[in-house]
Amino acid sequence: MSTTTSTPHVGETHAEHEHHEPGLIGRYIFSKDHKVIGVQFLFTGLIFLILGGLLALAVRWRIAWPTSEVPLFGKMLDDAGTVTGSEYAVLFTMHASVMIFFVIIPILVGTFGNFVIPLHIGARDMAFPFLNGLSYWMMPLAGIIILFGFFVEGGAAAAGWTSYPPLSVIASNGQTCWCISLILVGTSSIMGSVNYITTIIKMRAPGMTLHRMSLTVWSIFITSILVLFGTPVLTSALILQILDRHAGTTFFSHDGQPLLYQHLFWFYSHPAVYIMILPAMGVVSDVLSVFARKPIFGYRAMAYSMVGISGLGYIVWGHHMFQSGMNPALGTTFMISTMLIALPSAVKTFNWLGTLWGGNIQFTTPMLNALAFVSMFVIGGLSGIFMAATPVDIHIHDTYFIVGHIHYVLFGGSLFGVFAGVAFWFPKMFGRMLNETLGKIHFIGTFITFNCTFFPMHIVGAAGMPRRYAAYAVEQGTTNTWAHLQPYNEFMTYSALALGAFQILLFVNIFWSIFAGKKAPRNPWNANTLEWTLPSPPVHGNFFPIPEVYRGPYEYSSPLVAEDYLPQSRKLDPEAEEKERRMEAEGH
Amino acid sequence: MAFNMERLRAASIAILMLAIPASRLFAQAGEPAPRAGAAVALAPSGAAAIPLMPEIISTYGASVDWLFYLILGITLFMMILVFALFLLFVVKYRHQEGRRAKFVHGNTRLEWIWTSATAAVLLWLVFEQRDTWNEIKQKDLATFENPYVVRVFAEQFGWHFLYPGPDGKFEPSDEKDIFPGINPLGLKDPKADKYSSVLMVPENVPVICELISLGKYDQESGKSTLPVLHSFFQPNLRFKQDLVPFHPAKIWFQILPGTLRSQDNGERKFEIACAELCGLGHYTMRADLQVLSEEKLKAGIGYDWKTAKGKF
Ligand SMILES: [Cu+2]
Ligand SMILES: [Cu+2]
Numbered sequence: 081m082s083t084t085t086s087t088p089h090v091g092e093t094h095a096e097h098e099h100h101e102p103g104l105i106g107r108y109i110f111s112k113d114h115k116v117i118g119v120q121f122l123f124t125g126l127i128f129l130i131l132g133g134l135l136a137l138a139v140r141w142r143i144a145w146p147t148s149e150v151p152l153f154g155k156m157l158d159d160a161g162t163v164t165g166s167e168y169a170v171l172f173t174m175h176a177s178v179m180i181f182f183v184i185i186p187i188l189v190g191t192f193g194n195f196v197i198p199l200h201i202g203a204r205d206m207a208f209p210f211l212n213g214l215s216y217w218m219m220p221l222a223g224i225i226i227l228f229g230f231f232v233e234g235g236a237a238a239a240g241w242t243s244y245p246p247l248s249v250i251a252s253n254g255q256t257c258w259c260i261s262l263i264l265v266g267t268s269s270i271m272g273s274v275n276y277i278t279t280i281i282k283m284r285a286p287g288m289t290l291h292r293m294s295l296t297v298w299s300i301f302i303t304s305i306l307v308l309f310g311t312p313v314l315t316s317a318l319i320l321q322i323l324d325r326h327a328g329t330t331f332f333s334h335d336g337q338p339l340l341y342q343h344l345f346w347f348y349s350h351p352a353v354y355i356m357i358l359p360a361m362g363v364v365s366d367v368l369s370v371f372a373r374k375p376i377f378g379y380r381a382m383a384y385s386m387v388g389i390s391g392l393g394y395i396v397w398g399h400h401m402f403q404s405g406m407n408p409a410l411g412t413t414f415m416i417s418t419m420l421i422a423l424p425s426a427v428k429t430f431n432w433l434g435t436l437w438g439g440n441i442q443f444t445t446p447m448l449n450a451l452a453f454v455s456m457f458v459i460g461g462l463s464g465i466f467m468a469a470t471p472v473d474i475h476i477h478d479t480y481f482i483v484g485h486i487h488y489v490l491f492g493g494s495l496f497g498v499f500a501g502v503a504f505w506f507p508k509m510f511g512r513m514l515n516e517t518l519g520k521i522h523f524i525g526t527f528i529t530f531n532c533t534f535f536p537m538h539i540v541g542a543a544g545m546p547r548r549y550a551a552y553a554v555e556q557g558t559t560n561t562w563a564h565l566q567p568y569n570e571f572m573t574y575s576a577l578a579l580g581a582f583q584i585l586l587f588v589n590i591f592w593s594i595f596a597g598k599k600a601p602r603n604p605w606n607a608n609t610l611e612w613t614l615p616s617p618p619v620h621g622n623f624f625p626i627p628e629v630y631r632g633p634y635e636y637s638s639p640l641v642a643e644d645y646l647p648q649s650r651k652l653d654p655e656a657e658e659k660e661r662r663m664e665a666e667g668h
Numbered sequence: 669m670a671f672n673m674e675r676l677r678a679a680s681i682a683i684l685m686l687a688i689p690a691s692r693l694f695a696q697a698g699e700p701a702p703r704a705g706a707a708v709a710l711a712p713s714g715a716a717a718i719p720l721m722p723e724i725i726s727t728y729g730a731s732v733d734w735l736f737y738l739i740l741g742i743t744l745f746m747m748i749l750v751f752a753l754f755l756l757f758v759v760k761y762r763h764q765e766g767r768r769a770k771f772v773h774g775n776t777r778l779e780w781i782w783t784s785a786t787a788a789v790l791l792w793l794v795f796e797q798r799d800t801w802n803e804i805k806q807k808d809l810a811t812f813e814n815p816y817v818v819r820v821f822a823e824q825f826g827w828h829f830l831y832p833g834p835d836g837k838f839e840p841s842d843e844k845d846i847f848p849g850i851n852p853l854g855l856k857d858p859k860a861d862k863y864s865s866v867l868m869v870p871e872n873v874p875v876i877c878e879l880i881s882l883g884k885y886d887q888e889s890g891k892s893t894l895p896v897l898h899s900f901f902q903p904n905l906r907f908k909q910d911l912v913p914f915h916p917a918k919i920w921f922q923i924l925p926g927t928l929r930s931q932d933n934g935e936r937k938f939e940i941a942c943a944e945l946c947g948l949g950h951y952t953m954r955a956d957l958q959v960l961s962e963e964k965l966k967a968g969i970g971y972d973w974k975t976a977k978g979k980f
Pocket of ligand 1 (some may be wrong): 349350353397400
């Protein structure tokens, strides 16, 4: 393999570097370069985003117009081209599984983790490059297996993304594909997290103390710990489920314990909610600071609140099970821990506000998406308090209120965080700038249609409209309690279709800009972190030589320099250096 | 209740109203269309037309709603506060050539204040929930003097309700005796008890239900399909509880007096839904909760439950 990674070359150009490199396949397909692997995770995630989005639109179509033919894709469905009740269960199950395990986690953890960590801490690559490549290649394999479910008899998994037994034990073999696929995804996550943790602990550049790391790195560090301790529990639950399905065991079915699966599942899947939001919080913190041209407000509180979230994140899983038949006394216990976990999130929100206060805010595409993240996360976070309250949860549990909440967190939060991060690092990834106008149109369209799609869910949810229903006005239904809410459902579906259409702009912008975008300079955003000292894109091996780090990543508008940014690796003259040391001692 | 609940409810609804083109929706829903947005919503009659929470018919429903609107009030207040500051900052501190951002890294005192204030509100909320939760889910059912008892069976995809009959005792059942249509619950003596696809209950009497998830027994193969999870959900009761196979659970509710209005003729229907995915026909799994006057109930279940003194 490449020998250049171990020999520092100062001022080496890309062209000179190239002929030391392995061939095209080694460079772009089975690469061990963390940056290439990050981009691979990104493209895999984007492809699955299209699939997951189309599944969502089909779900919305069925809810709004149960008996009319689905446009374009009708031929893939039953003879009449409508979504049948049983196809509907497959659609929402696969929508959630694809979005969670193949879009949000791979992009947030896989892309940002891989691409950003070594660049931000001043390392040449990950601690275990081979393991890193292996972790990526589990993903397409897992994707193929979960999609293979569509072609087995009985169709793909249809027991919900939660896949509670005993239903999942008697489901079609698509369910087995689902289990195997998720075991692979979990294995990939575990390999990734071991790598991230080791890299962050062992490979920081000289001067890069823990408290000089960017919040993106902090967030992925903490996320990795969550992944490492949570995922094995899910994996074992899935193995037991497979045994129940095929080996005649009765862990969760027959006279076994259906609730045991729910405990194991949520022991992973509640932390997974944070796995899906913490990296976005980190990315957004970085983006806000850069474009507010201001230090992040309360850096330590930001980092430690994430530590708090990861600790509390392991003792709140029961809030998904208040109505499950679990001992109701436990309900109160889990309510207390769940209310407490709202605290670090609130602290983060106030600190983001503090960061904006007194800034000099530039409304670039990454910044707009980061601002959307903050405001939408406020709604998603606050609506979570309703379901933390055990008596209120009795009414809204398993209604559209929950669906609204989770989409404000995972779309309004995580996905806007992804948009912000992709727009922010795109120049470094591809050496080209994204088109700002297209980016802004995409942002505004997405922001409006997102709210029109998901906000009304809280209203119909409070009216008690259950989730996972293929129709609300049923022939068998008697009083048809929710039939009069159909206009809401149609409105949400129209909005969702528009939301889907706006995502075409995202893909056009990305693919057009990769080839024809404006050439990106080294530091297009005047940012402080180490990657912006490198050429865009950086060469394999990143830093020649390894930089020396003198300060934290958020010294914007520092009085020590004329410019409004002060890169982490810039050495100041002795007088300014003395001043900086004094400021640091004063707790600045 | 220190808060004026009606006003809190109306105010929160008014804010929600601004978010959606509501008047069109109500016109289609067959309800009288509000004359104009928020002003009408503030009037109690307008508030009633908004499908935020359905009518309450259980004794504990009002305290659930109180907590809902309490949290809605607090969260809306927080949301408006944060959004106002957010918009203020974004507008006031938008980029201007030549200006320099404040070089501030935080404010420890401010951070302590907002952290402890938030913590105090959250902890207070926890304590507000406790009594209602205990009343609904942790009540000692033995304390009810003379409850009305029903067994609730759920299967893929339907509900069965079993009443103990004039002898007050539930028949033993065996899944091998299940014949769909004839003896769907496999009772030893299907004539001794009354079963129905409707949950018939009296007003203002504690009702105890035993929730049982049933497998489907097939006489030809001699095998039963695995019972699965369901959830007993009746929005007007503000009640929901999962049915776990092999782990029957007892729940309770009491219909508010006055639920039967004069125009109801002694009988009123509400919908029971399944709220836990139980298979492909999950959405068809609905049944009626019927609130009946004493005479209609006697006619419905075929005996006088008061003299029968039902027991589990
Ligand atoms: Cu959770
Ligand atoms: Cu169901």
